[in-house]
Amino acid sequence: MSLEVTLEFSGGAELLFDKIKSRVVALPVPRPDGAKWTIRAFLVWIRDNLLKERPELFLQGDTIRPGILVLVNDQDWELIGELDYELEAKDTILFISTLHGG
Amino acid sequence: MSLEVTLEFSGGAELLFDKIKSRVVALPVPRPDGAKWTIRAFLVWIRDNLLKERPELFLQGDTIRPGILVLVNDQDWELIGELDYELEAKDTILFISTLHGG
Amino acid sequence: TAAATERLNKNDVARFSRHLLMEEIGVTGQLKLKHCRILVVGAGGLGSPALLYLAAAGVGTLGVVDYDVVDLNNLQRQVLHSETRIGIPKVTSAAIGIAQINSACQVRTFNCALTRENALDIVQNFDIVLDASDNPATRYLINDACVLLDRPLVSGSALRMEGQLTTYHINGGPCYRCIFPAPPVATTVTNCSDGGVLGAVTGIIGVLQALEAVKIAVGLPAAFAQQLLLFDGTLGKFRSFKLRNRRPDCAVCGDQPTITRDLIDYEAFCGSAACDKTPSLKLL
């Protein structure tokens, strides 16, 4: 069994992930520890499975680093519980690195 | 029973329909004559139920007038059968009046 | 690329540093821009920003076709022109505006309407064409000339609060005539003189046309091939739609075309003049 979600990067965040802007990932369910696939757990999974180097450019402690917005199904994750949101099948999670240039 | 589809207008076509760019319409099913809700039939329904005046600005004979594009679920209707396409629940049908200004 | 580097002069390297830093452009792309020739038909609301950004980007040769002169009411949106140039031909004004931002850009001006007689002669000198015109007759003419000469056509339009954009005749995709085999009845066509237009809406579409042309010139994938981009300025919404494939029965790009290098009478075909100033009953 697996939980399939779409993982997207924009604004330069994709440079940390082989420049792939969009991919479908299959998360194993149930998780080994029986817990839910929160975004908190998903970030750990991303770090361990996809992030090749320099995790500090993506994560800060157990959350996302300042300057990266997280959108779940086109909504700011702040509206739906941030780290505690539980992923559902076919969710789209988009990480946007904020631009400052002009 | 009814078949609900979203009807949208853009590029000025909405001016013929009370300036409403998007609405959900409920089409009666089964149809009185037992036939399917093709786009051909839907155009007649639009003419009889929504189009208040000057139908020649929207229709030409039994089809749409030149200069208006028809998109069903974000695809050119030419890709899916044009007038013969059978509507399904939750379809979105968008009529776009082509702009020529610059 | 050592040889290629030598062909960008020192001035180019300084001027285009923000492009040279990008892997999507770099020296190779900048050289392609320098050697590219782009024709813009119409130096109005769409052509003004398109020409400005194409010149700034380093396109080596720009062609401009327009029969009109600069009018005060153009300055609400036609940002390539200026108050002091009111009354002079738009193509002359455009050349002056282009020289201000990039004097190395070669500008070829065509102070005339694009017609059945001159279209192929003009278009054949360019690699990419932008339709920034304002009427159906000219749009069909540009399309047919581009198909006959096999040039990609980046076509924009705008009215009131809305804009539309498609790239035609590229990568085996449809041409304008594939999408619109029959012209609109003249009385259903509204132009900017009748309906008005918000200047920034033409700006957004015109700059998008420039971007698409730059991408085609440097060899990046065209974003609007077989796609219709709609911009609704009221809602601030952009939407993209997949258009039909090339039609084998298309009169100009089909398997047995009926429109050949003689072209056709476009004003008769459209039932309207090749300008946006003809008064008529126009509602849509």
Added chain:
Amino acid sequence: TAAATERLNKNDVARFSRHLLMEEIGVTGQLKLKHCRILVVGAGGLGSPALLYLAAAGVGTLGVVDYDVVDLNNLQRQVLHSETRIGIPKVTSAAIGIAQINSACQVRTFNCALTRENALDIVQNFDIVLDASDNPATRYLINDACVLLDRPLVSGSALRMEGQLTTYHINGGPCYRCIFPAPPVATTVTNCSDGGVLGAVTGIIGVLQALEAVKIAVGLPAAFAQQLLLFDGTLGKFRSFKLRNRRPDCAVCGDQPTITRDLIDYEAFCGSAACDKTPSLKLL
């Protein structure tokens, strides 16, 4: 509206005919534009097209803040400037460019960096503010000044092939600091000097900023309030996202703000200078 009509002079009526035809603008809207004062912070890649279209649209008063001078490498995208104005202050060049398209526009130039000391004094003279700056420290400063003075803030940014746009502090929605309570670590910030930018991408965002400001000025709904618009120039895709609500715990627009009219030390807060020229290890 008879009295209102009298306040548009004959020249205005001729110049803005394409706006007057539109029910969304009309005489009332054009008068609102004439009496509106808009501040653009940064006369670069975003500020250039924004200022051009705001001036062309008939905005009565434009303010321009920039401490820099025109450089050759600006001309790849900063279309308000020109070759002959290389070396002069950008705000001076901007005023010249604005006068070319609309000499009736009153331009107030601020040839300085926006700082904690001058921000409120400058911003208070304007009704709407555009953030067309290029670094986080200035973005936080502009935001805080706009919140403290209750001005809507139309914020754009661009890098390489991408652009972003949001309107902050409008209709009770969030401010920049609500969305980004903590600044990015300086080493994670890439600017256009390091990463490059395609000129037309800045053009699209800058014109969209002008459009949004025009709409706010005439009283149309802001399209990008509590919305993030992303533009991916590689794919030609625009996407919009709903942002969070105003945060009651926001340091500046919250219920118990800690940032007051003294403002804060923005360079210390961000750990980086208020310009885009500081070399540092920048990857994202």
